[in-house]
Amino acid sequence: MANVTTAIKAEARDLNFFYSNGARALKGISMPLYENKITALIGPSGCGKSTFLRCFNRMHDLYPGNKYQGEIVMHPDNTNVLDAGVDPIEVRMRISMVFQKPNPFPKSIYENVAYGLRVRGENNKRIMDDKVEEALKGAALWNEVKDRLHDLAFNLSGGQQQRLCIARALATDPEIMLFDEPTSALDPIATANIEELMVELRSKLTILVVTHNMQQAARVSDYTAYMYLGELIEYDDTDKIFTNPGRKETEDYITGKFG
Amino acid sequence: MQAPAQLTISPRLAKNIRRNVKERIIELILMLAALVAVATTFAIVGVLLYESLSFFKTVSVVEFFTDTQWTPLFEDAHYGIMPLVSGTLTTSAIALAVAVPIGTVSAIFLSEFASHKTREIIKPILELLVGVPTVVFGYFALFFVTPMLQTIYPDLPSFNMLGAGIVMGVMIIPYIASMSEDAMRAVPMSMREGSYAMGATRFQTAIKVVTPAAISGIVAAYILAISRAVGETMVVAIAAGQQPNLTFNPLDSAATITAYIVQVAMGDLPHGSIGYQSIFAAGLVLMAMTLSFNIIGHWVRKKYRESY
Numbered sequence: 001m002a003n004v005t006t007a008i009k010a011e012a013r014d015l016n017f018f019y020s021n022g023a024r025a026l027k028g029i030s031m032p033l034y035e036n037k038i039t040a041l042i043g044p045s046g047c048g049k050s051t052f053l054r055c056f057n058r059m060h061d062l063y064p065g066n067k068y069q070g071e072i073v074m075h076p077d078n079t080n081v082l083d084a085g086v087d088p089i090e091v092r093m094r095i096s097m098v099f100q101k102p103n104p105f106p107k108s109i110y111e112n113v114a115y116g117l118r119v120r121g122e123n124n125k126r127i128m129d130d131k132v133e134e135a136l137k138g139a140a141l142w143n144e145v146k147d148r149l150h151d152l153a154f155n156l157s158g159g160q161q162q163r164l165c166i167a168r169a170l171a172t173d174p175e176i177m178l179f180d181e182p183t184s185a186l187d188p189i190a191t192a193n194i195e196e197l198m199v200e201l202r203s204k205l206t207i208l209v210v211t212h213n214m215q216q217a218a219r220v221s222d223y224t225a226y227m228y229l230g231e232l233i234e235y236d237d238t239d240k241i242f243t244n245p246g247r248k249e250t251e252d253y254i255t256g257k258f259g
Numbered sequence: 260m261q262a263p264a265q266l267t268i269s270p271r272l273a274k275n276i277r278r279n280v281k282e283r284i285i286e287l288i289l290m291l292a293a294l295v296a297v298a299t300t301f302a303i304v305g306v307l308l309y310e311s312l313s314f315f316k317t318v319s320v321v322e323f324f325t326d327t328q329w330t331p332l333f334e335d336a337h338y339g340i341m342p343l344v345s346g347t348l349t350t351s352a353i354a355l356a357v358a359v360p361i362g363t364v365s366a367i368f369l370s371e372f373a374s375h376k377t378r379e380i381i382k383p384i385l386e387l388l389v390g391v392p393t394v395v396f397g398y399f400a401l402f403f404v405t406p407m408l409q410t411i412y413p414d415l416p417s418f419n420m421l422g423a424g425i426v427m428g429v430m431i432i433p434y435i436a437s438m439s440e441d442a443m444r445a446v447p448m449s450m451r452e453g454s455y456a457m458g459a460t461r462f463q464t465a466i467k468v469v470t471p472a473a474i475s476g477i478v479a480a481y482i483l484a485i486s487r488a489v490g491e492t493m494v495v496a497i498a499a500g501q502q503p504n505l506t507f508n509p510l511d512s513a514a515t516i517t518a519y520i521v522q523v524a525m526g527d528l529p530h531g532s533i534g535y536q537s538i539f540a541a542g543l544v545l546m547a548m549t550l551s552f553n554i555i556g557h558w559v560r561k562k563y564r565e566s567y
Contacts, residue, residue, distance in 0.1 A: 038463040062451075101449055103449040107471065118467075168453075169456075237479065
């Protein structure tokens with residue numbers, strides 16, 4: 001890897017994942033996430049990229065019978081987030097997530113952003129007001145909603161809803177933010193806004209993004225991982241992956257011969 | 260349709276005509292079946308209105324709503340509906356006080372906490388309660404719940420609204436639990452995932468996200484339960500008493516609108532007498548009450564309908 005001086009924020013080590021039906025969705029994946037960088041996961045449908053992303057915040061725990069094997073270690077404290085002794089809620093407090101389809105709660109704009117703080121027991125209105133404003137500004141939504149913070153979140157447009165979900169995830173100051181195809185339900189302008197936002201957020205946190213859209217990976221990410229059938233085929237600088245991939249399979253996928 | 264140029268009808272076309280006729284007949288039969296329910300409803304409303312009208316020729320509407328006594332069968336007849344309304348409202352309120360909390364909590368448990376297996380066992384059992392004849396519930400109230408309550412309140416009369424209301428509440432728990440659970444399960448998984456991803460616990464997710472998202476369905480369940488409680492007959496007729504009594508004290512004995520109607524309908528009042536007509540006026544009030552609850556429910560549902 002070219003940029004070895006960059007600090008590692010989290011690292012998957014020989015990670016395997018099994019769904020409750022016994023299917024092995026991830027096969028021995030080892031890869032680091034670099035601090036304050038955007039890492040993109042690309043690959044054809046069903047290659048396990050979303051499955052891999054959802055391991056980071058233990059989303060698979062919500063469904064009985066799923067099994068992790070291996071480690072995802074967070075730095076600098078060396079916590080293995082997959083360890084059975086680690087509370088998934090603690091993990092989700094440090095690693096937040098933005099979903100494929102905007103999924104605001106049936107609450108006001110303000111309460112959506114405040115949600116993470118409330119579940120953490122924060123009740124001080126002043127602190128809450130500040131945090132909500134900061135998060136909405138961080139998600140480039142403040143100017144559009146500052147006069148109607150108490151409107152129902154469903155009244156926003158799809159792109160605004162997705163930025164609201166980003167604000168919601170930002171409000172609790174996470175260390176890593178996971179994006180699961182964050183623009184697949186959005187129009188091109190809203191997509192451009194989200195991409196711009198991700199690049200801005202990079203200075204504050206580490207980003208892992210799953211995308212179906214190769215141009216998007218090329219535009220926003222610093223590193224790109226190509227996955228196929230649950231395996232990590234290649235992981236490198238985004239520039240290298242898209243201009244001079246090391247593996248034939250990656251090249252076939254990038255150039256559209258396959259997938 | 261334009262007439263075909265040919266004079267002979269092809270076998271295929273003949274078949275089509277036969278098929279079309281058959282379709283029409285089936286359509287007609289289906290429509291008639293649907294009309295039976297609609298026509299019956301209109302007939303009921305018509306009869307209620309007609310008979311009540313003759314009732315209100317003798318008794319003024321003002322007296323009907325302001326007199327504090329309901330004694331149409333006595334020599335000194337009074338026609339104030341309020342004692343019956345108070346009985347109906349008190350027993351219904353007790354029933355709701357029992358059924359709303361228990362039903363809602365059961366729904367949250369079944370939808371958000373129970374494993375698939377537990378739910379598959381508990382839900383059918385809960386729904387079995389719906390199949391128990393209400394007369395059985397009535398005797399249960401009279402011979403089991405009231406004696407139990409009498410150990411706490413020794414002065415409690417054998418016929419009382421508290422026992423009847425509690426049992427009626429138990430009776431409508433399944434309605435609230437089952438309908439609310441359906442509404443909660445209809446909340447998309449992505450919304451729950453969003454909540455968990457923020458570091459929320461299961462309980463926080465259930466209370467702060469799933470319940471508000473399902474609120475229109477839950478409120479609809481409450482409204483249906485209210486209509487059930489207001490219209491319920493056997494339990495109150497058996498266990499709450501037959502004396503019209505203008506009181507909201509659950510420890511008293513009192514008749515409800517439905518109990519009065521049963522009492523009169525089973526007696527041998529001459530057709531067309533004022534006592535006979537009074538049950539239609541009472542029935543009209545009952546129908547107006549359930550109808551207004553249904554309208555409120557419909558309105559609440561529309562107002563708070565969530566689009567996911």
